[in-house]
Amino acid sequence: MSAAHSWLGQLVARLRGWYAASRSAFVGGAIILVLVIMTATVSLYSPYKPEAMDFMAPLSGPTGAHLLGTDNFGRDILTRVLYGYQISLAVALGSVGFGLAAGTTLGILAGYFGGSVDNIIMRPMDVLMAFPAIVLVVALTGFVGREISVMVLAVAVVYVPIFARVMRGSTLEVVNELYVEGARARGASHLRLMLRHILPNAIAPVLIQASILMGIAILLESALSFIGLGTQPPDPSLGLMLSEGRSFMQQAPWMVMVPGLAISITVLGFNLLGNGLQDLLNPASRSAAANRSDDLGQRDEPVERASKVAQRTKEG
């Protein structure tokens, strides 16, 4: 009993700590966590299949049987939204994952070696970046086909240069750190320098970017499905639901409101998480946080703190 109690107490304490560290990341992370759990387990608790039609209740408003109403075929909207999330999240995860892996690799190589390697990698990235994302995605899906894997690939192609550019910038900062030079003097290979010394210290901005791009990927997937290039009916998709709901806006506004709101909440969650991570991972703002609360006695540098104060008064 008391063991369980202390376990719970610890959990609460830890959650409080996270909340205190960054409210934004905490709320964003919580939104996403809840969504992911609900989505992943939807088949366990939902009484409906996403394609199952209830011919008795088409265009039904929210009722006990259909919590968020039904569409024109009598399909349960809540169920479809949750199944739709599966596709949205898969596309977002897949594209961000691929973009992150490729972009980070290219970015670190460009930043680390510089010179002609940098040019060879980054010039094509610039060209790709100059292309309007949505046009690129439309072109790719239009060309290759309307499958989820194509959509993932299309969004990933848009993301690679973004990740590469962020990683390159962050690498350029870290590569001149003394500890990198020290490891080099000790005979560390290029690979070791990049993996052990640069990557862990340069990845933070990329992760922040990844969180924000997750949100944008969900928007992109919805947009593509909305214009008919993404998920195809009868598969559930948030963008597709919006598009289908348009014709019934007068009779059944929930058909667009529910998926619309769902998209907004998800994007909000990822943006909050991204902003929060920025505070948590950025050393400058982290030291400001430390300045505010703890470890004053641990490191004996009130001098340093004091000069920050001066800075502040100058600015203020």
Next chain:
Amino acid sequence: MSSTTNGAQPLLRAVGLSKHFPLESGLLARLRGAGARTIKAVEAVSLDVYAGQTLAIVGESGSGKSTLGRLLLRLMQPTTGQVLYQGENIFSMKRARLRAFRRQAQIILQDPYGSLNPRMRVGRIIREPLDIYRESTPAERDKRVDELLERVGLNSAQARAYPSELSGGQRQRVGIAAALALSPQIIIADEPTSSLDVSVQAQTLNLLAELQQDFNLTYIFITHDLGVVQHFSDRVAVMYLGKIVEEAPTDALFAAPQHPYTQVLFSAIPLPDPSRRVNWDLPKGEPPSPLDPPSGCHFHPRCPKVMTECSAIVPELEETAPGQRVACLLYGDGEN
């Protein structure tokens, strides 16, 4: 190049070493035809380092002392010149030889806050050189880490700590332990104590002295702190704007600095002794930009003993006393 000390062969020797950094290599600059603007960070430096001794390289910011230190370890490529390690040019070493050289020549970096990877535990940092060179078995490497920690005055529990959990002095000890891990012959220390408090600096210097005794280490101290130089080094090379202006045994140099820059530098050091006052009026002006160094002797615009020919003639380093070399027209034995 006849300056021998105790008749010994130098362990490391720089010959005509120069490093020029190109500037404005961008497209616009090239179009404008501004082509080859360079910073001559190190210019035609020749220097001998003897085994078991401490050589101090002193100079103010922009003197090129840190660049020289990096060249001596082949952390960058020179524009011209050679560094001979036991007679072999380190810049023409192939992979295997270079690895062997890197084992023998290690570096301790300045700022103990920036020189340790913040995301690696102390034990891993010290172990890394052993991992790189695949020394013995992993278990033995861990044992070696413990030994090294103890040797530099830390305890083995601290292997689990991250650098941010240690004080400045402790971090510098971690840096020293990592440099020692492969039992090198030469250690280049770039401002090893300049960011430490006086009492911590004393502890660190004492440790470095002990290690030198125990392992017959050769040190190259790059520093601007003349108290440290006087206390710790056997020989001193004074740099100004990329060139060595004077090189001498420490005692001789402090007893009678010959180059006017050395004299100005020494006169500006605030000694912790109120009865020996600084000559406030001696230092004139600011060091010129290394982008656009003065003609002739680089020091002539600030030199209290400037002569008319100083702006025209570039003085060469010449031996004025056994082991003492000065680059100044005041000491030239006639025309050359």
Next chain:
Amino acid sequence: MMSLLSVRHLTTEFYSGGRWLEAVSDVSFDLRPGEILGLVGESGCGKSTIAYSVMRLLARNARISAGEVWLEDVNLTEASEDALQDLRGRRLSMIFQDPMTALDSLFTVGHQVVETLQEHLELEPPAARERALALLRQVGIPAAEERFGAYPYQFSGGMSQRIALAIAISCHPQVLIADEPTTALDVTIQAQILHLIRRLLVEEQGAGVLLITHDLGVVAQVCDRVAVMYAGKIVEFGTVDSIFGEPLHPYTQALLNSLPSQGIQRGALENIRGRVPSLDDRPAGCRFHPRCPHAAAICREEAPPLLQRANGQEVACVLYD
């Protein structure tokens, strides 16, 4: 003797880990006109905190919990923010280790000097400009007229510190607080800046300078009197000649002996055992006792007060009772 700045029983605390910790404990001293008073000690001893307490520029997590600071007839610890704003820059100035702290990178240096002058001295623009130019020349900016319109980033560290000094002395302050003003500079430039401070402020204007530094060499060369600080307290106070000639407190002695110099054999610098205690872990009694070679039983229990000896030197140590 008359004093410009009088610090009385100053105690400053930082809020950390849920409680208030003393960074400066019961510190008292007087700054006289025409003198440079050195506050010397290692990181964490509280010397900079004193400076920021006097200027009332403490961080939000810091507070003056006891004591008073008087600038002649003004109680700075009770002055309103408006009153302080008026005093700072006019009667009380400060320069920092990083001169960029005092300079705004978006405005030309000339503009910044002129602005300070106009804010406090009600000068017409042409007169202010003349005055600003004269100041820049005084602090040794070559070709001041041409460089009047230059931006801070176009100056070297030494030149920036000169400009910061020009701004700090523009309104003839009575007191200048200099927090490690030359720590980031080369020795030849350091000599020039320290010399300027002494000549322009102390000798010509009779101002008082509180010089905060960790560099005992700088103290020996430019200060008239010195306060040696350890763990938030002044442990020894006296003239430069007496402190360096005959240091009394074991900490001062150890500090001076730990300086590298020629006379001491390599590897034989004095080691002060242990390390400076952190704010939340300061020992009871004399704060130096765990590291002191002369520590006795009483040192663990009673904090020795700073008492004056026959030669005028003050020391906080039971060895001299």
